[in-house]
Amino acid sequence: MSKKFVANVRNPLSSAIFRLITAAVFILGIAGTVLPVGVHAAARAPAHEGFAARKTNQPIGLMRKDGSQEWKVELQTPVISSNGRLYVSVPDLRTLFRDASLISSNDGALVTLAYPGALAEYRRDARQATVNGRSVRLDGAGLIVRQKTAYLAIREIASLLHADARYDAARRLLVVAYAERYLTEYGNDDAPALIWLDGRTRQLYTARPGERPEAAGTTNVKLNGAGYAVTERLDAQTIAVTVTDTYGEPSLGTNVYKLILHQGKLTLQSKAEYYGVRRTDSVFRYAGGIALVDGGRVLLAKPDGSVKQAADVRKMLDTEDAITVVYAADDALVVRLYLDQMLALVNLKTKTAVLLYKQLLPADERKRIEEASRYAMDFDYNGDGFEFDRREGDAFYFTHDDEEGNGESPYSLKLN
Structure with a gap:
């Protein structure tokens, strides 16, 4: 076959046809470099x-x-x-x-x-x-x-x-x-679950490594700015997801969402809203379960997301201020007002709460704290100066800085 092909090429007419075909193929090859291509x-x-x-x-x-x-x-x-x-x-x-x-x-x-x-x-x-x-x-x-x-x-x-x-x-x-659709968190050794949160539908998906993501439920998460998620394992069947969303200019708004996933399903969620420059972190795990800040309430729940009790702390204290949790137990809470930066002891048995400065400090010091609270949005504002130290039985111990250079003074308060 090779010899026959060579013999045919030597024919003048065949040779000319061959050259024309070769030139056409070469031109098409060049043209192929500039032809538009389809999506795939x-x-x-x-x-x-x-x-x-x-x-x-x-x-x-x-x-x-x-x-x-x-x-x-x-x-x-x-x-x-x-x-x-x-x-x-x-x-x-x-x-x-x-x-x-x-x-x-x-x-x-x-x-x-x-x-x-x-x-x-x-x-x-x-x-x-x-x-x-x-x-x-x-x-x-x-x-x-x-x-x-x-x-x-x-x-x-x-x-x-x-x-x-x-x-x-x-x-x-x-x-x-490509437009990113999901807020994601791919876990760690402690919590290997994969999490996807759809910012438009608020649908949450989860999967273990090597498994197909499945819908876990619809959340209350509304992202206004730069959100990020962190996962934490509570037990063999339960994952907690914390979504923090900061927004506004210059990022003074912060929403903190807690999502509890038990056996791959959303069983409990909460939302805490803050606006200012203070810390927004709260105690989450405690000896009796988990504590979630939901608006002005504190939800005490089992790790699977079932709520044991809800304390409307904001109503007890007659305030519109946001709160963070400093200490949690089934019978008591220590909370901090977010803007006013004042500590309160909450008795969950009697459903009552007291601000420490009103209960423990003299009148002149109370007056100074209340006047200073007008500047709560300032960066150097120190609040009531109280810090939680420890609990022993029904007694709660605190330290207080009076801002006069006298150092910290110890105080204690018992549950009624």
């Missing part, structure tokens, strides 16, 4: 990529778009072109898709992606993936490993996460249009 085809490396790489050392960049905003992603490793596909390293994908969980094995041979509605597993050089428990054929390897780093085909990942990936050959840029 754009995630492929162009057919001439190998030729282009020999002509330029410029690496392929990565651009992220969200609505009208776009910015270049600082890559840890270059985008790889292989067999007509573009691959992005797992560390760079974590930066690009911050609300997707990507877990890679030590050798990079297995990568698991978890996202509400999707759980996918990719194995090195395999032309199929496991998506939501089903085997899905791919038109190329979904995962490759180069120098011990795992790379995933951007086309596959973009499809799962409802993103749009395009390759801009003129600028040698991979452009990914």
Whole structure:
């Protein structure tokens, strides 16, 4: 066959036809470098990529778009072109898709992606993936490993996460249009649960590593600014999620949400609102269970989220101020008024509360504290000067700083 083909080429007419066909193929090849590509085809490396790489050392960049905003992603490793596909390293994908969980094995041979509605597993050089428990054929390897780093085909990942990936050959840029939807927390050794909170629907999803995220319930979380979440394990079946949302200018507003997830379901939630520059942290765990600040109330609950009692502290103290919890027990609380920075002892048996400065200090000192409370928004405002020390039986011990340079004085108060 080879000899026959050579003989035909030597024929003048055949030779001319051959040259015309060759020229046409070459022109089409050149034209292919400037043809627009579709949404998914754009995630492929162009057919001439190998030729282009020999002509330029410029690496392929990565651009992220969200609505009208776009910015270049600082890559840890270059985008790889292989067999007509573009691959992005797992560390760079974590930066690009911050609300997707990507877990890679030590050798990079297995990568698991978890996202509400999707759980996918990719194995090195395999032309199929496991998506939501089903085997899905791919038109190329979904995962490759180069120098011990795992790379995933951007086309596959973009499809799962409802993103749009395009390759801009003129600028040698991979452009990914993606809007983050979830506030996430991927846990730690103490609380390995994965958490996704949809900022629009307020729906909460959770999963253990290697499992598909499932809906846990609808929360009361409304994000007004920069929110972040922290998870904490309460027992083998219960996870607590704290969502802190700071907002306003200059970030004086703070909302603190507590979400209790028992056996994967939302069983209890609370919301505390603060505005100012004071600390918003409260005692959460105590010997009898957990304490949650919900508006002006304190909820004492079992770790599974079942409420044992609710104390309307704000009503007891006849105040509109927000509160934080300094000490909690089933029979008593020590709380601090947020703006006025005054300590109160709450007797949960009698459903009564007293402000320490009114109960323990002389009249002139009480008057000074009340006059100073007009400046509660100032950074150097010291409140009533009381700090909780300890409890012994029914006696509560405190220290007091009178701001006159006399040092701290001890005081005690018993439950009635």
